[in-house]
Amino acid sequence: MFKLAKLVGSVALAGMAGVVFAQDVKTYEGIGRLATPNEVAAWDIDVRPDFVGLPKGSGTVEDGMGIWDTQCASCHGTFGESNEVFTPIIGGTTAKDQETGRVASLTDPNQPQRSTLMKVPTVSTLWDYIHRAMPWTNPRTLSVDDTYAVLAYILYLGEIVDDEFVLNEQTIKEVQERMPNRNGMTLEHGMWQRDGKPDVNGSDCMTNCVTAVEITSTLPDYARNAHYNIAEQNRIFGPFRGADTTKPPVAELPGANFQTVAMTTAAPASSGGETVDVAALFKANNCAACHAADMKMVGPSIKQVAEKYDDKPETLAMLAGKVKNGAVGTWGQIPMPPHPQVSEENINLMVQWMVSGGQ
Amino acid sequence: MSKSKLFETPGQVRRAPESFLPADFVADVSANGMNEERRGFLRKSFLGALGAGLATGMGAKAMAQAGPDDPAIIEKQIWQTTLGQPVAVKPYGEPSIYEKYLQRRQSPGLTAVDAASVSFAPLQGFFGIITPNGLHFERHHQGWYDIDPNKHRLMINGMVKKELVFTMDDLMRLPSTSKFHFIECGANTGMEWGNVAVPTVQYTHGMLSCCEFTGVPLSLLLEMAGADLKKGKYVLAEGNDGSGMTRTIPMEIALDDVMVAWAMNGEMLRPENGYPLRLVVPGVQGVSWVKWLRRIEVGDKPYGTKDEAVHYIDLMPDGTHRQYTTVQEVKSVITTPSGGQQLLTTGFYNISGLAWSGRGKIQRVDVSVDGGRNWSQARLESPIMDKCLTRFNIDWVWDGKPAILQSRAVDSTGHIQPMINALREVRGTRSIYHNNAIQSWKVDTNGEVSNVQVG
Numbered sequence: 001m002f003k004l005a006k007l008v009g010s011v012a013l014a015g016m017a018g019v020v021f022a023q024d025v026k027t028y029e030g031i032g033r034l035a036t037p038n039e040v041a042a043w044d045i046d047v048r049p050d051f052v053g054l055p056k057g058s059g060t061v062e063d064g065m066g067i068w069d070t071q072c073a074s075c076h077g078t079f080g081e082s083n084e085v086f087t088p089i090i091g092g093t094t095a096k097d098q099e100t101g102r103v104a105s106l107t108d109p110n111q112p113q114r115s116t117l118m119k120v121p122t123v124s125t126l127w128d129y130i131h132r133a134m135p136w137t138n139p140r141t142l143s144v145d146d147t148y149a150v151l152a153y154i155l156y157l158g159e160i161v162d163d164e165f166v167l168n169e170q171t172i173k174e175v176q177e178r179m180p181n182r183n184g185m186t187l188e189h190g191m192w193q194r195d196g197k198p199d200v201n202g203s204d205c206m207t208n209c210v211t212a213v214e215i216t217s218t219l220p221d222y223a224r225n226a227h228y229n230i231a232e233q234n235r236i237f238g239p240f241r242g243a244d245t246t247k248p249p250v251a252e253l254p255g256a257n258f259q260t261v262a263m264t265t266a267a268p269a270s271s272g273g274e275t276v277d278v279a280a281l282f283k284a285n286n287c288a289a290c291h292a293a294d295m296k297m298v299g300p301s302i303k304q305v306a307e308k309y310d311d312k313p314e315t316l317a318m319l320a321g322k323v324k325n326g327a328v329g330t331w332g333q334i335p336m337p338p339h340p341q342v343s344e345e346n347i348n349l350m351v352q353w354m355v356s357g358g359q
Numbered sequence: 360m361s362k363s364k365l366f367e368t369p370g371q372v373r374r375a376p377e378s379f380l381p382a383d384f385v386a387d388v389s390a391n392g393m394n395e396e397r398r399g400f401l402r403k404s405f406l407g408a409l410g411a412g413l414a415t416g417m418g419a420k421a422m423a424q425a426g427p428d429d430p431a432i433i434e435k436q437i438w439q440t441t442l443g444q445p446v447a448v449k450p451y452g453e454p455s456i457y458e459k460y461l462q463r464r465q466s467p468g469l470t471a472v473d474a475a476s477v478s479f480a481p482l483q484g485f486f487g488i489i490t491p492n493g494l495h496f497e498r499h500h501q502g503w504y505d506i507d508p509n510k511h512r513l514m515i516n517g518m519v520k521k522e523l524v525f526t527m528d529d530l531m532r533l534p535s536t537s538k539f540h541f542i543e544c545g546a547n548t549g550m551e552w553g554n555v556a557v558p559t560v561q562y563t564h565g566m567l568s569c570c571e572f573t574g575v576p577l578s579l580l581l582e583m584a585g586a587d588l589k590k591g592k593y594v595l596a597e598g599n600d601g602s603g604m605t606r607t608i609p610m611e612i613a614l615d616d617v618m619v620a621w622a623m624n625g626e627m628l629r630p631e632n633g634y635p636l637r638l639v640v641p642g643v644q645g646v647s648w649v650k651w652l653r654r655i656e657v658g659d660k661p662y663g664t665k666d667e668a669v670h671y672i673d674l675m676p677d678g679t680h681r682q683y684t685t686v687q688e689v690k691s692v693i694t695t696p697s698g699g700q701q702l703l704t705t706g707f708y709n710i711s712g713l714a715w716s717g718r719g720k721i722q723r724v725d726v727s728v729d730g731g732r733n734w735s736q737a738r739l740e741s742p743i744m745d746k747c748l749t750r751f752n753i754d755w756v757w758d759g760k761p762a763i764l765q766s767r768a769v770d771s772t773g774h775i776q777p778m779i780n781a782l783r784e785v786r787g788t789r790s791i792y793h794n795n796a797i798q799s800w801k802v803d804t805n806g807e808v809s810n811v812q813v814g
Contacts (some may be wrong), residue, residue, distance in 0.1 A: 028583060031529045035514055035522040043369030043514055043654050046595060046605060049663040106678035109789075117749065119672065119680060122663045128667040132603040133501060141602035150545060184679055185672070191684040191793065194642065194718060198688055200785050202767060202775035202797070206725070206734045213763060217554040217812040227467060227558050230699035232460050235484050239708055240700040242460070243807045245558070250805045286502070289472040336609045 047128040051173065054127065058168035059149025061156045067146055068153050070326075072291070074298060074334050080157045083113060084298055085289060089114040090157045093180040097159065101183035117158045121185045123175050128150055135338050137286070148172075205224045224248075278353040285342050285352065293358060300331045306357035319351045320344070388421060454493075460484075463494055466550075466562050474502035477544065479565025482694045488539070488738075488748040489714070490568035492624050497631045498544055498566065498645065500666075501602035506651055508635035511599065513580075513619065517656035520585025527635050531621065533575045538641070539617065539747045541569040541688050541715045545644035545671050548794040551779075555810050557701035563810065564692045564799065567713075569748040572639045574620030577613055577655065584657075588614075591657040595637050596663075599653035605664040606647040607683065608640060610657075615639050616746075619652060641746040642717030643685045644792075646671055678788035687717035689776050690795040691724055691751070691768035702806035705759040710737075714749045716770035721749035723769040728755060730763035730799065730813050731778070739764070762802040779812055 047053040069078070076082050080090035092105045092115050103118045105111040111118075120126060131147040133139045152167035159179050163168070167175070176182065190196030203209065225245045227233075234242030235322065243249070282288055289306075290298035300308075309315050324347060328335035339347070353359070414567035455463075463478035470476040477498040480490055490496075497503070508527045516522040544566035550556040557563055577594075594613045598604035607725070608617065618639040621627060628634040633650030640647045646666055661667070661683065673681040691714035696702060710728075714721045720743055724736040737751040768776045801811040 028533060031532050032523045032525045032583060035516060035524045039514065039524065040516050040522055043597075044516055044656065045603070046597070046656065046662055046664070048658070048660060050660060052658075052660075086475075102678065104678070106674060106680075107676070116669055120671050121680075121682075124669055125663050125665055125668040130567075132605075133601060133665075136501070139501065139603070181680075185668070185677050185682040186675075187682060189681045189684060191681070191686045191688070193609060194615075194686055196686065198774050200776040200777045200782050203780065204725075204769070204775055208732060209734070210731050213732065214814050215763075215811045216814040218801075219555050219558055219810060221559075227464075227562060227699075231701075232561060233462075233464065233481065233483075233559065233561065234460055234700060236457060237702065238459065239697050240483075240808075241703065243699050243701045245699070249803070249807050255668070283473060286472055286474050289474075 019036055045128075046126045049122040049124045049132070051124055051169070054124065054169050054172070055144045056169050057144035057148050058166055059147070059152050060146050060150045060166050061149075061161070061163050064149035064151070064153025064156070067142070067150050070335055071142075071337065072150065074337055075136055077320070078334070080154060086224045087115065088113050088317070089154060092118040093158060095159070097180035098178045101179070101181065103181045103184060106181075106184065117154075117160075117180060119184075121179060121182045122150075123155075123172055123179055126154065127172070135337060137339065137341070139194075183223040276335055276349060278349050279358065281346055282350050282353065285339070285346065286352070290336070291354075296331075298334060299336060302354050302358040304331075305354045311352065311355045316348065316351050316355065319346045323347045323351060382620070383708065391503065402444075415771050430683045437795055443525055454491075457486075461494065463497065464561060464565075466557060468477075469550075475500055477546075477566060479561045480568050482560045482565050482567065482692070482713070483700065485696050486750075487693065488569050488750050489624060490570055492570070492626065492629050492632075495568040495570065495623070495629065495632050496566050499600075499602075499631075501600055501695045502606055503631050504576040504600060504651070505597060505630040511635050511651075511653070513636060513652060514654045515580055515584040515586075515657075516654065517580075517595070517658050518587040518591040519657055520587075521583075523580075523584045525580075527621065529559060530575060530619065530636070533579065535573055536618065537571055537573040538616070538639075539569065539571045539623075539742075539744050540639060540641040541567060541687075541746065541748045542639075542645045542648055543567045543690075543715070543717075545646060545684070545687070545792040548796070548798075549791045551796075551812070552783075552790050552794055553788045555812055558810055560692060560694050560697040561696070562797075566645070566758070567715075567748075569715075570623040571625065572618060572620040573622035573625075574618040574639065577617040577619055577638070578615075580619060580655070581614070581657070586657045590659050593658050593661055595656040595658060596647070596649040596652060597654040598633075598649045598658070599651040604646070604649050605662060606649055607667060608643070608647055608685075612640065612643065619655075630683070642687060644671065644687055648684060654660035670791055672793070673790050673792050675788065675790075684793055687715070688793065688795045689716040689721075689768050689770040689774045691721075691766045691776060692798045693764050693766050693800060696764070696802065696808045697800050698808055698810040700808045702802065702808070704759060704806075708755045708757055709752055710738075710755045710764060711750065711752045712766050714739075714751055714766070714768035715747065716768065716772075716774070717746055718774060720745055720747075722771050722773075724749075725767045725769075726751075726753045727765045727767070728762045731765055731797070734767065757802065759804060760803055763811065764800045764802065764808075765797050767797050780814055 031221045044053070065182060067161055073083040076089055081088050092111055093112065094101055097103045106118060127147060131142060148167045152161065152165055155161045155175060156163055156165065160175065190198055229244060231242035231244040232239065292301050294301050294303040296304065309319060322336065323339055326336055326338035372697050386728060437758065461481040461484040463480060465476060465478050478496060480494050480496040511527055513525045539769055547566035548563055551563060588610065592610050594608050594610060596606050596608060619636060620639045623632065628637060635653070636652045638649045638652050667683060673684050675681060691712060693710055693712035695711050696708065702708070710726060714724045721739065724737040726737045727734045735753065737753040740750040740752065743749050776795060782794065782796050799811050799813050801809050803809065
């Protein structure tokens with residue numbers, strides 16, 4: 001309460017300095033309005049670990065499988081195991097974990113990934129996130145029942161419920177008692193509150209603090225150019241230039257072999273008029289998440305598409321329709337989600353670009 | 360030895376000549392052959408190079424002597440002899456074309472999808488403590504939108520007497536405040552928990568920015584709504600983007616200095632940073648600074664949202680996760696010279712860097728050039744502000760031998776930035792977040808600086 005007293009005090013002080021305030025400083029006359037019940041209902045969508053905020057509804061594992069295969073599998077894999085786009089949802093948990101509420105593989109250094117089910121302690125978190133933010137490209141398009149169904153299917157894939165399970169606002173409380181990592185989180189640390197106590201403190205030693213300095217880790221030589229040419233990520237004048245990482249390190253101190261660090265200072269070329277950069281468009285619309293240049297990722301590569309299709313108008317129109325409305329089957333069982341948010345003009349440009357091999 | 364000898368004898372050495380034949384001149388001669396004009400240029404260039412080389416050979420004293428005539432002074436330049444451009448050719452100004460290399464950049468291969476990725480701020484090229492708005496780091500969870508401010512609303516609901524809705528017009532009529540604060544992603548330096556992973560300070564520490572933010576204190580809005588401060592121990596902040604980003608903030612912090620902000624560095628927020636409205640939670644990791652802020656809910660329990668229960672949690676060696684780790688602890692890094700840079704000669708350098716703490720002000724920064732054996736106190740540049748970046752500088756004469764540069768910050772609570780090994784002893788190596796270890800940069804005999812870890 002003292003905080004509010006302080007606030008009122010500071011406002012009073014400002015008033016003394018000549019600013020005119022309304023009598024009741026807490027209302028700020030004419031600013032803001034009351035929210036309607038419908039408005040609050042439309043936006044107050046969060047679901048808390050004690051299930052406050054969870055709407056009534058239900059969904060079966062079977063219904064969830066249908067939604068999963070058409071709307072979720074393209075990013076998360078058929079069994080929620082995919083690591084191609086996001087970290088896996090399923091994997092790394094056991095029946096024993098469900099008894100203890102602690103995931104044993106979290107201490108196993110050989111466990112390759114930490115899946116969502118290995119980490120998440122509260123089932124409400126999954127319901128809330130699926131409902132508010134999924135599917136990835138079309139968030140908030142799943143109904144309440146759809147959300148229950150998809151979550152039921154995820155829990156089934158994680159072997160937390162069986163295939164007959166019906167998830168609803170009552171049974172979800174039973175599920176919470178089986179969450180594999182429900183006892184795996186702690187608030188016993190100093191980084192939640194500002195006056196918390198740090199757990200790792202440094203030394204204030206000033207002289208002869210260590211006997212030997214050993215370099216324990218460096219970037220391997222093959223990674224020298226992994227972040228492209230660092231010379232082009234630094235200012236071209238001043239005492240520190242970027243190292244030219246397209247070349248091996250210079251052998252001697254610069255000055256003896258100055259050409260290796262000299263940069264041309266030519267002005268950058270001006271932008272090229274009104275032409276559309278389709279490659280940038282492709283990236284900006286997240287198409288590159290699934291389609292690489294010449295390697296099959298989630299979807300076919302640009303090269304594969306170019307080899308399969310010609311650029312006749314009917315072919316282009318057919319492909320544009322697939323991009324807009326989604327498609328499945330041509331390149332395997334992982335479907336392409338619909339992209340209603342991309343303009344037809346841009347879809348046409350990108351389809352033309354793809355069948356031309358990205359030229 | 361109370362102080363490294365290297366710090367005590369600042370000297371001056373003239374920089375060695377760089378390529379005195381510009382690439383475009385070489386290309387011109389190759390394409391068009393030699394003529395009198397080109398021959399004349401060549402003569403002058405060789406003279407200049409010879410003089411500069413002699414100066415280097417004679418050591419520090421040569422600095423005071425005049426060199427050969429510098430064409431940059433002797434010759435009339437185009438900017439001295441022709442009319443420059445008029446005002447407002449660029450109604451919104453841009454940096455010089457010679458500054459084009461300093462950009463936000465992604466780390467290749469870090470994420471599979473760019474809409475849930477991060478771009479890093481080029482700390483290696485900044486001066487002072489302010490991040491230019493165009494170079495403020497980005498981290499999005501479901502892509503960014505340029506939201507129409509006329510259609511943006513902020514709702515306050517939950518355990519309040521009055522559930523309120525504000526437009527941008529409403530909010531900007533309220534008494535505003537402006538404060539300087541750093542914002543750092545909880546995963547900043549996260550790639551380096553196990554080993555050296557990236558080459559430059561842009562990628563090791565670039566999920567860090569610092570701006571003057573303008574907005575209204577959240578406490579004022581909570582007061583207007585009549586928040587129940589007896590039972591309401593937490594607020595939930597929610598974003599207006601597809602991810603509907605949500606984070607729990609303890610009421611103690613919410614009432615302290617949290618701000619509902621629309622401006623940074625004197626202009627409206629950039630879309631990538633939450634235009635038209637974002638939360639500012641000083642000292643707390645960036646994910647809690649919810650962008651495109653649409654709702655504040657007052658509640659009596661934490662919310663356990665996705666980014667509190669699946670991400671932004673710290674895996675401890677015993678297999679437990681630390682949840683709601685939010686405060687960014689004391690940290691510093693040398694930005695020049697730093698990894699991927701190249702020193703051009705031996706001689707005098709100004710080592711410069713940044714220090715910050717989510718628990719208060721920076722009290723002191725020490726710098727070592729010998730891998731942590733000996734330390735000297737750096738100069739702190741003003742202003743030194745609460746939960747804000749502080750710039751430090753220290754003189755250094757590089758003798759051409761290998762050196763390992765480190766900085767170590769102490770904050771106003773007395774907390775000292777730890778070595779990476781001390782952090783690993785407590786938190787293990789499989790954490791992702793909250794790595795505030797001392798950074799080491801190795802200067803090789805050839806002047807190239809690289810990222811190393813020392814034990």
